[in-house]
Amino acid sequence: xxxxxxxxxxxxxFDGVPVLHGIDLDVAPGEALGLVGESGCGKxxxxxxxLGLLPGKADVSGSVRLRGRNLAAARxxxxxxxxxxxxxxxxxxxxxxxxxxxxxxxxITEVLRLHRGLVxxxxxxxxxxxxxxxxxxxxxxxxxxYIHEFSxxxxxxxxIAMALAGEPDVLIADEPTTALDATIQAxxxxxxVDLRHEMSMATVFxxxxxxxxxxxxxxxxxxxxxxIVEEGPVRHLFDRPYHxxxxxxxxxxxxxxxxxxxxxxxxxxxxxxRYMPSGCAFALRCDRARDFxxxxxxxxxxxxxxxxxxxxxxxxxxxxxxxxxxxxx
Amino acid sequence: MLRFVTIRLLRAGLTVLSVMTFAFVVLRMSGDPAQxxxxxDVPQNIVQDFRDRWGLDDPIWxxxxxxxxxxLQGDFGLSMRDRSPAIDLVVERxxxxxxxxxxxxxxxxxxxxxxxxxxALKRGTLADRGVIVMAIIGFTVPSFVxxxxxxxxxAVVLGALPSGGASSWQHAxxxxxxxxxxxxxxxxxxxxxxxxxxxxxxYIRTASAKGVRWSDVVRKHALPNAAVPIVTIxxxxxxxxxxxxxxxxxxxxxxxxxxxxxxxxTNRDLAVVQCILLLVAAVMxxxxxxxxxxxxxxxxxxxxxxxxx
Amino acid sequence: xxxxxxxxxLVRIYETRRGLLGRSAEVRAVDGVSLRLRRGETxxxxxxxxxxxxxxxxxLLGIDAxxxxxxxxxxxxxxxxxxxxxxxxxxRIQMIYQDPLAALDRRLSVAQQLREPLDIHRIGDVExxxxxxxxxxxxxxxxxxxxxxxxxELSGGQRQRVVIARALMTEPELLVCDEPVSALxxxxxxxxxxxxxxxxxDRRLGMVFxxxxxxxxxxxxxxxxxxxxxxIVEEGPADTIFVxxQHPYTQALVSxxxxxxxxxxxxxxxxxxxxxPGNRPPGCAFHPRCH
Numbered sequence: 001x002x003x004x005x006x007x008x009x010x011x012x013x014f015d016g017v018p019v020l021h022g023i024d025l026d027v028a029p030g031e032a033l034g035l036v037g038e039s040g041c042g043k044x045x046x047x048x049x050x051l052g053l054l055p056g057k058a059d060v061s062g063s064v065r066l067r068g069r070n071l072a073a074a075r076x077x078x079x080x081x082x083x084x085x086x087x088x089x090x091x092x093x094x095x096x097x098x099x100x101x102x103x104x105x106x107x108i109t110e111v112l113r114l115h116r117g118l119v120x121x122x123x124x125x126x127x128x129x130x131x132x133x134x135x136x137x138x139x140x141x142x143x144x145x146y147i148h149e150f151s152x153x154x155x156x157x158x159x160i161a162m163a164l165a166g167e168p169d170v171l172i173a174d175e176p177t178t179a180l181d182a183t184i185q186a187x188x189x190x191x192x193v194d195l196r197h198e199m200s201m202a203t204v205f206x207x208x209x210x211x212x213x214x215x216x217x218x219x220x221x222x223x224x225x226x227x228i229v230e231e232g233p234v235r236h237l238f239d240r241p242y243h244x245x246x247x248x249x250x251x252x253x254x255x256x257x258x259x260x261x262x263x264x265x266x267x268x269x270x271x272x273x274r275y276m277p278s279g280c281a282f283a284l285r286c287d288r289a290r291d292f293x294x295x296x297x298x299x300x301x302x303x304x305x306x307x308x309x310x311x312x313x314x315x316x317x318x319x320x321x322x323x324x325x326x327x328x329x
Numbered sequence: 330m331l332r333f334v335t336i337r338l339l340r341a342g343l344t345v346l347s348v349m350t351f352a353f354v355v356l357r358m359s360g361d362p363a364q365x366x367x368x369x370d371v372p373q374n375i376v377q378d379f380r381d382r383w384g385l386d387d388p389i390w391x392x393x394x395x396x397x398x399x400x401l402q403g404d405f406g407l408s409m410r411d412r413s414p415a416i417d418l419v420v421e422r423x424x425x426x427x428x429x430x431x432x433x434x435x436x437x438x439x440x441x442x443x444x445x446x447x448x449a450l451k452r453g454t455l456a457d458r459g460v461i462v463m464a465i466i467g468f469t470v471p472s473f474v475x476x477x478x479x480x481x482x483x484a485v486v487l488g489a490l491p492s493g494g495a496s497s498w499q500h501a502x503x504x505x506x507x508x509x510x511x512x513x514x515x516x517x518x519x520x521x522x523x524x525x526x527x528x529x530x531x532y533i534r535t536a537s538a539k540g541v542r543w544s545d546v547v548r549k550h551a552l553p554n555a556a557v558p559i560v561t562i563x564x565x566x567x568x569x570x571x572x573x574x575x576x577x578x579x580x581x582x583x584x585x586x587x588x589x590x591x592x593x594x595t596n597r598d599l600a601v602v603q604c605i606l607l608l609v610a611a612v613m614x615x616x617x618x619x620x621x622x623x624x625x626x627x628x629x630x631x632x633x634x635x636x637x638x
Numbered sequence: 639x640x641x642x643x644x645x646x647x648l649v650r651i652y653e654t655r656r657g658l659l660g661r662s663a664e665v666r667a668v669d670g671v672s673l674r675l676r677r678g679e680t681x682x683x684x685x686x687x688x689x690x691x692x693x694x695x696x697x698l699l700g701i702d703a704x705x706x707x708x709x710x711x712x713x714x715x716x717x718x719x720x721x722x723x724x725x726x727x728x729x730r731i732q733m734i735y736q737d738p739l740a741a742l743d744r745r746l747s748v749a750q751q752l753r754e755p756l757d758i759h760r761i762g763d764v765e766x767x768x769x770x771x772x773x774x775x776x777x778x779x780x781x782x783x784x785x786x787x788x789x790x791e792l793s794g795g796q797r798q799r800v801v802i803a804r805a806l807m808t809e810p811e812l813l814v815c816d817e818p819v820s821a822l823x824x825x826x827x828x829x830x831x832x833x834x835x836x837x838x839x840d841r842r843l844g845m846v847f848x849x850x851x852x853x854x855x856x857x858x859x860x861x862x863x864x865x866x867x868x869x870i871v872e873e874g875p876a877d878t879i880f881v882x883x884q885h886p887y888t889q890a891l892v893s894x895x896x897x898x899x900x901x902x903x904x905x906x907x908x909x910x911x912x913x914x915p916g917n918r919p920p921g922c923a924f925h926p927r928c929h
Contacts, residue, residue: 038823053537076543084540091538097531101553101628110549114540146629151911152687162539181686182850183908186894190907208823211896252828254853256880256895262835263857265828269793 004029004169004202005050005087010062012042012049012226019273020045021226022062024300027170027202034217034234035206036249040270042226043206047172051087052079085115088163092175094155098147098162105131105143108162115166130161134191153184157191164195170202177212189216210249214238222246225271225281228300232307242303242314244286280312288313337621341614348610349400352603353393361385362409362597383409396603405607406600408593415600419586419608426585428501429577430570433508437566440509441516442559448517449524450547460517467514472573476507476580493582504581508573512566516559523558527551556627564620568613640713642844643675643698643812648707650693654916665916667693669868670707677811678842682859682876684852684891688913690868691848695816698846699733700724711812729759732805736817738797742789748775748800749785755807770807778803778833795826799833806837813838814846819854831858852895856880864888867913867923887924 005027012020020042027033035043048054050064050071064071066086071079083089091097099107108127112118118126124143131139134157147155156176163171173192177185193216196203207213213220213234220237222230222245230243241247248266255261268285271277280298283289290313298310363379380386384395399406405416448460470478483503484492491500527533528551536550537543575587582588586605593601624631650668668690675681685691696702698709700719709716711731717723735741742751752771756762762770775782778799789797798818805813815834819827835858838845849855855862856876863873864885872885883889893906910927919926 038825048534051538053534080540080542082540083538089535089538091531091535093531097535099532099536099550099554100630102550110541111539148630153911159535166540182852182894183686183890185896186905186907187909189896209896210824215896248825252824254828254831254857256853256856256892256897260857260877263828263831263854265832266825267829269795269826 002029003027004067006063006065007046007050008063008065010046010049010064011060012045012054013059015057016059017273018276019226020049023226023228025221025228027204029169030196030200030202031219032196032203032205032217034213034220035204035223036208036210036213036220037223038208038249038270041223043223044174045226046223047089047174047204047206051083051089052076053083053089081115084111084163084166084168086166086168087170087172088166088168089172089174090156090159090163090176093179094159095147095150095152095179098155098159100147102146103144104147104150104158105145108158108165111162111165127161127165130165131158133164133195134158134161135187136161151184152180153187156180156184156188160188160191160195164199167199168201170204171196172204172206174206175208176205178207178209185212192216210238211253222249225276226273227281227310228308229282229298229310230308231300232303232305236305236307240315242307242309243282243311244288244313244315245282247315248285280310288315337618341618344614345607345610349603349607350393352606353396354389356597356599356602357389357392360597362599365595365597366409405604408601409598410596415598415604418589418601419604422584422586422589425495425583426574426578426587429504429508429583429585430574432501432505433512433573434567434570436505436509437512437516438563441513442520444513445517445520445522446524446547446552446555448521449528452525457521460521464514464517464521468511468518469514470511472507472511472576473580475510476503476577479503479507480580493580495583500581500583504577504583507580508570508577511573512569515566516562519562520555520559523555524551526558527555530554553627557624557631560620560623560627564616567616571609571612640710641674642677642679642712643673643846644710644713645671645673645698646708646710647672648694648697648704648709650690650697650702651705663916666868666918667915668697668704669918671865671868671870672707673863673870673873675812675844675846677844678838679861680838680845680847680859682855682862683846683848683865684850684855684862685865686850686891686913688867688915689865690915691865692816694865695733695814695846695848698814699728699731701733726759729755729761729808730810731812731814732808732810734798734801734805734813734815734818736820738794738801738821739789741801742797742804744789747786747788748780748792751789751800751804752807755804759808761808774803774807777837778806779829793826794822795829798822798830802830802833802837806841809841810843812844812846814848816848817850818847820849820851827854834858852880852891864891867915867918869923871924885924886928890927890929 003026007023007025010020010023011018023042023046025046035046037043045054049058049060052071054060060072062072066082071082074082098104105124105127108130109118109123112123112126128139128143131143136142136154136157147158150158176192177188180188189212192203205213205217217234220232220234221228222243224245230237230241230246237246238250241250245266251264252266254263266285271281271284277284277294279294279296280286280289283293286293292312296312298312300308300310303309362383363376363385367376367379384392396406405414407413408415408418444460448457451457480492480503483490490503492503494500533546533550536546541550574585575590577583578585578587579591590602590605593605648668648671649666652665652667654663654665671694673681683691683694693702697704700709700716703719711727717727746754749771752774753767756767756770761767772782775785780796780799780803784792784796789800792800818834819830822830831854834845837843847855847859859876861873862876862879863870864887865871866887872879872883872888879888880892883892890906890908894908906929908927913923
């Protein structure tokens with residue numbers, strides 16, 4: 001077992017309503033993992049729960065192991081050491097995710113003090129180096145500025161600098177480019193890829209943008225309604241998606257080349273967690289669903305080529321399916 | 330910055346001038362000082378004498394102009410009652426009023442803000458609900474009712490504290506309490522909601538995700554952000570303290586400016602009333618100005634003027 | 639025959655002040671934009687934040703007044719905003735915004751939301767209004783049992799359907815959509831885009847579709863205009879403009895769109911900051927970022 005992070009049977013409910021239905025997820029050292037799915041399917045909640053960042057009303061169970069140590073059982077102090085030190089997180093909309101009344105430099109040195117024991121001039125110099133690293137021009141003069149004095153792209157760079165300051169083993173990037181313009185998105189994606197190689201840290205890239213995930217990740221998990229429904233190496237999964245939901249997500253992306261065509265939506269919407277269907281959560285929106293799907297909740301089962309799938313009637317091209325839901329049930 | 334301060338000062342001067350003008354006009358249209366001061370049985374020639382002496386028969390605009398002229402020369406007029414300078418009468422009373430208002434303000438800040446913050450952090454618990462209920466009682470019960478209630482309990486029933494007068498520091502306890510309770514409630518409610526709002530912001534989650542200790546998340550990240558709305562309400566409370574002083578000093582026979590104001594209004598002692606109102610207006614203006622300057626100090630975003638479309 | 643919509647040399651300048659002591663500066667949000675739209679045609683307007691595309695959208699409806707230039711609807715100059723003539727015209731031109739929750743009155747049910755424009759423009763009697771609301775709900779794909787639902791009880795996609803339905807109640811000829819699907823997930827986005835395409839075709843609407851999403855614009859629109867710092871830098875048919883972009887900015891924009899299967903390093907990555915309309919570079923506004 002040389003996984004960095006191992007999440008097992010992670011479950012979360014808010015006010016008694018389950019929103020995460022048992023997630024198993026591994027992150028290997030240095031790998032780039034993508035987590036995709038529509039909003040509200042539990043991508044961010046998985047990591048917020050793992051780091052104990054959900055509000056008090058959330059009920060979390062399951063285990064999260066970091067290098068073999070269970071974080072769920074850890075005391076608050078130990079967890080605070082992990083956050084930002086071993087697992088760092090960056091968020092969507094950087095302009096509101098950074099403290100508006102604290103100088104940006106200080107927000108970076110705060111991490112350096114907490115996780116690397118740097119204070120005073122050495123902290124400042126290191127913070128300036130981080131700002132340089134993420135491409136903030138004229139870092140020395142902008143050290144004492146406030147976040148509203150930066151553009152969205154610059155703010156995201158600062159957030160990345162802050163996250164990297166703790167020299168984490170894993171960076172969780174939660175929709176890091178969603179709020180940004182296309183050309184700036186490209187810059188930030190580029191930066192994340194470079195930094196991952198440079199600092200040899202694992203990256204978990206949470207996004208609803210499959211195309212962006214395809215470009216920077218090696219392995220992808222597709223989540224739907226609080227479960228992982230398909231997982232595999234990025235190339236295989238994107239070339240031949242097995243799960244009708246994954247397939248649907250791909251088909252829904254309009255193409256920029258080829259003939260203009262009518263878009264292919266997934267009908268309906270993600271089910272309300274309060275009224276979750278008893279069988280497969282996707283059955284209602286799936287054109288391949290049969291009676292079996294409405295009665296049995298599919299399990300995530302291993303498939304050839306390092307893939308996993310939770311579907312009884314996968315997309316037809318997927319002939320090499322190994323474990324069938326019927327056998328398992 | 331210079332421009333900002335200049336505009337602010339001009340506006341403040343305008344506010345004070347409007348208050349003075351308004352008070353001047355209203356006072357002269359709402360009753361004849363000669364009648365009130367001299368009583369109904371005084372012969373007509375004495376009344377006329379009095380009116381001539383104080384210029385009460387001049388057209389109101391002429392009275393107003395000479396009032397302004399005197400003001401510019403630092404002359405705040407004489408009390409019609411005993412012909413001593415109005416300003417001296419007022420200044421004499423300031424310490425007594427400050428003896429109530431300053432402790433009351435300190436009490437409000439020291440109890441209201443921590444209670445609100447505590448409730449916000451313990452949101453949904455019994456402690457939170459307790460604070461909300463106390464706060465609501467605090468600011469819904471009018472101060473004259475609260476004052477009488479406190480007198481009833483501590484002075485009449487328990488006999489522990491004096492019910493009126495100003496001869497010892499114990500005399501100040503009930504008036505200060507009466508004056509501060511409403512403000513404590515307002516501040517607690519306001520600090521609670523400000524803090525809840527801030528705790529839900531993305532940057533608070535970011536701070537936690539960085540590994541900042543919980544107590545430091547509250548102290549270093551949440552509190553400075555919650556300070557802006559709290560400072561606003563503190564600015565308003567200075568005003569309500571002055572209003573409170575008028576009522577409380579009357580209930581507890583405290584020899585401060587508030588009571589002087591009530592007495593002078595009843596007697597139509599124009600110069601004294603005008604003098605007090607001027608002072609009140611000045612205090613309000615200064616407190617608002619302080620709040621505005623504090624904003625800029627607390628929140629860097631407000632140092633920039635908003636774009637004008 | 640005159641075009642449905644014709645804008646000539648539109649200019650919109652905002653005044654801003656920087657800092658408490660700063661001098662006021664001009665922000666040229668829209669800087670000489672001309673465009674034409676025929677009935678039944680869809681024009682896409684793409685650009686990044688600060689390109690002026692949203693300001694342009696509001697100007698086309700007269701919500702934001704132009705300092706220079708004219709907007710003509712059916713060959714007639716747009717009346718001054720706020721006048722009775724302008725309000726009457728508003729029945730024929732409608733706007734759809736990005737955030738349906740903000741665009742809808744949260745205290746009104748779906749039926750009430752849809753009735754409002756009929757009341758404002760005094761269209762039909764009570765009975766025909768009810769019928770019209772039912773017909774419209776069906777044509778935008780809302781179920782009739784959702785008639786009495788409130789905005790917060792609907793999903794994001796359904797809310798946007800309500801917004802679209804409301805915009806169409808007065809049977810407008812021109813629809814200006816400002817990022818109507820940007821807040822939606824791809825799967826739902828496709829539903830709404832298809833709905834707009836169907837409605838546009840069936841009703842022969844003229845449509846201006848403002849978006850930063852090149853992929854959606856290309857599949858929905860007939861023509862596309864690319865804006866940069868308040869100006870249209872390239873315009874052409876949707877089929878060709880993204881296949882063979884001429885302007886370096888369009889090239890970079892196309893290149894920055896992530897596409898599955900295309901390697902990351904083959905992209906043109908624009909350096910520098912997004913454009914700031916308050917500080918427009920002299921000459922070609924794009925030159926500081928041009929490769």
